[in-house]
Amino acid sequence: MSSSSNIIESQSGRTGGGADGAGGGGKKNHNKYRRDKPWDTPDIDHWEVNPWDESNGDALPGGRLLEESSFATLFPKYRERYLREAWPIVTRSLDKYKVACELNLVEGSMTVRTTRKTSDPYIILKARDLIKLLARSIPAPQALKILNDDYHCDILKIAGLVRNKERFVKRRQRLIGPDGATLKALELLTQCYILVQGNTVAVMGSHKGIKKVRTVVMECMKNIHPVYNIKRLMIMRELEKDPKLKDESWERFLPTFKSKNVKRRKPRQLVEEKQKMAAAAAAAPEADGGEGGKSATAAKSTTKKKKSYTPFPPAQLPSKIDKQLDSGEYFLSERERKAKKLAEKRQASREKSDEKQRAREREFVHPSLLEKDGGGKDSGGKIAGESGGGGSKTRVVTASDDVDRLVNKFAKKSGKKRKGEAANEGIGNDTSDFIGGSDKKKKKEKKKKKEKRQKTE
Numbered sequence: 135m136s137s138s139s140n141i142i143e144s145q146s147g148r149t150g151g152g153a154d155g156a157g158g159g160g161k162k163n164h165n166k167y168r169r170d171k172p173w174d175t176p177d178i179d180h181w182e183v184n185p186w187d188e189s190n191g192d193a194l195p196g197g198r199l200l201e202e203s204s205f206a207t208l209f210p211k212y213r214e215r216y217l218r219e220a221w222p223i224v225t226r227s228l229d230k231y232k233v234a235c236e237l238n239l240v241e242g243s244m245t246v247r248t249t250r251k252t253s254d255p256y257i258i259l260k261a262r263d264l265i266k267l268l269a270r271s272i273p274a275p276q277a278l279k280i281l282n283d284d285y286h287c288d289i290l291k292i293a294g295l296v297r298n299k300e301r302f303v304k305r306r307q308r309l310i311g312p313d314g315a316t317l318k319a320l321e322l323l324t325q326c327y328i329l330v331q332g333n334t335v336a337v338m339g340s341h342k343g344i345k346k347v348r349t350v351v352m353e354c355m356k357n358i359h360p361v362y363n364i365k366r367l368m369i370m371r372e373l374e375k376d377p378k379l380k381d382e383s384w385e386r387f388l389p390t391f392k393s394k395n396v397k398r399r400k401p402r403q404l405v406e407e408k409q410k411m412a413a414a415a416a417a418a419p420e421a422d423g424g425e426g427g428k429s430a431t432a433a434k435s436t437t438k439k440k441k442s443y444t445p446f447p448p449a450q451l452p453s454k455i456d457k458q459l460d461s462g463e464y465f466l467s468e469r470e471r472k473a474k475k476l477a478e479k480r481q482a483s484r485e486k487s488d489e490k491q492r493a494r495e496r497e498f499v500h501p502s503l504l505e506k507d508g509g510g511k512d513s514g515g516k517i518a519g520e521s522g523g524g525g526s527k528t529r530v531v532t533a534s535d536d537v538d539r540l541v542n543k544f545a546k547k548s549g550k551k552r553k554g555e556a557a558n559e560g561i562g563n564d565t566s567d568f569i570g571g572s573d574k575k576k577k578k579e580k581k582k583k584k585e586k587r588q589k590t591e
Contacts, residue, residue: 181281183340186254194253204247209269214239220274224264227278235265244268263287270336272329280338288344292332295355299519302355306330309354316360322351323367362391500536517565 140241186192209217222235229234232251237244246261260281279285296302310317310330320329324346326339337347350363366388373384458464461472494505551568 162317174310185283186256188253192253192501194255198250199248199255202243203258205265206243206245207241207262207269208241211242213269213271214242216274217244220268223274223280224268228261228264229283231261232543233257233261235261257281265334267338270334271327271331271334272327272338276327276338284340285338286341287336287338288345288348289336290335290351291333292335292351292355295352305355305357308354309335309351309360311360316364319364320347320360320367323364323371358391358393362389365389379430386577 158431177195178241217237228246232249232255232498233246234249235246244265246258263280266289267280268274270289272425282289296305300380324339324343326337326343326347328347329336335351337344353363354360369388370384373379373387415501455464
């Protein structure tokens with residue numbers, strides 16, 4: 135009776151709402167398709183998961199599933215050995231739920247599928263999560279817990295959240311913490327199992343715990359340190375224990391962290407150098423003479439001048455094509471360009487060879503003909519025959535002058551050699567005397583020995 139009266143009321147409300155809508159603004163009636171739900175009472179916990187129990191009368195209509203469902207996933211090569219060892223445990227665990235499984239080492243895949251004996255319709259999704267977790271390097275004993283109704287899982291992909299590879303590695307390491315301390319604290323606060331592997335984060339636990347972990351992981355990849363979120367979770371854990379605060383807002387208790395762009399402190403060396411330069415610049419005007427002025431200019435040159443701010447960007451540098459257009463090379467054909475480059479190379483090599491030839495010729499020129507500044511040659515590479523200012527001709531060097539110069543040079547060397555030989559001869563005489571003296575002693579000793587032998591005979 136109450137249900138029929140409710141329906142009538144909703145219909146009258148609907149008609150009235152339509153009239154109001156036609157008369158004045160066209161409001162939507164959200165009660166249009168609502169019906170009574172006598173089974174939906176306030177004392178029902180919608181988050182409660184009731185386990186599938188055949189002994190309590192849980193059964194499928196018709197006794198079995200109408201179609202076979204299957205899921206497959208690939209696994210990396212390095213997991214092959216472990217999966218081969220752990221597969222018997224996985225098979226025994228899935229046999230309890232009447233689910234078939236297959237490990238294909240040729241294709242590198244794992245497959246789970248329902249059978250005719252499978253009674254639980256949701257267990258195939260649990261088996262799908264199991265092979266996903268096994269492929270993500272979670273140990274088999276831990277992964278098999280997902281078959282329980284209390285456990286759920288989520289695999290968070292963090293690869294595309296940070297573009298720079300080095301920055302991504304640093305933030306991922308920040309999530310793990312020193313010796314895994316941050317990850318362990320997060321596991322204790324959320325009652326979840328967390329594994330950071332490569333480009334993904336695998337999480338196992340309750341729905342609420344997984345949601346908290348997802349928030350922390352995503353914010354860590356957005357450069358918010360996990361310690362801040364761990365602090366919030368610790369406060370929330372304490373607030374949950376107080377039944378008075380159950381229906382109140384916790385915002386006044388939770389800390390709020392604002393992102394600030396803090397300027398980095400300059401190193402001590404840079405600060406000291408800046409102070410020294412400022413002191414030198416201040417002392418420069420007081421110093422007398424030219425030295426003070428030089429030090430002041432040196433200090434000013436080292437200090438950077440502040441550029442005046444301009445809203446316009448700097449002028450764009452000319453590109454390779456712009457340079458070719460300026461030189462006219464752009465309009466040449468490929469053959470002409472190559473010919474031009476070859477001619478430039480030949481010209482450069484010719485100039486270099488001429489310079490080397492002049493350097494070789496300079497070795498055969500008498501020093502008196504060379505100028506004091508080291509030039510000694512005109513543009514053609516010939517020896518300068520006249521002096522710079524007076525125009526008087528220099529003395530011409532003949533072959534006899536060169537011969538005399540060489541004779542004197544060798545005479546000096548031979549004199550040095552003779553002195554060395556004489557010194558060596560003196561040393562030789564002394565040593566010969568010393569050696570000769572030792573020979574005489576030996577002869578005397580031999581004579582004494584002979585005389586002793588003769589006496590004994």
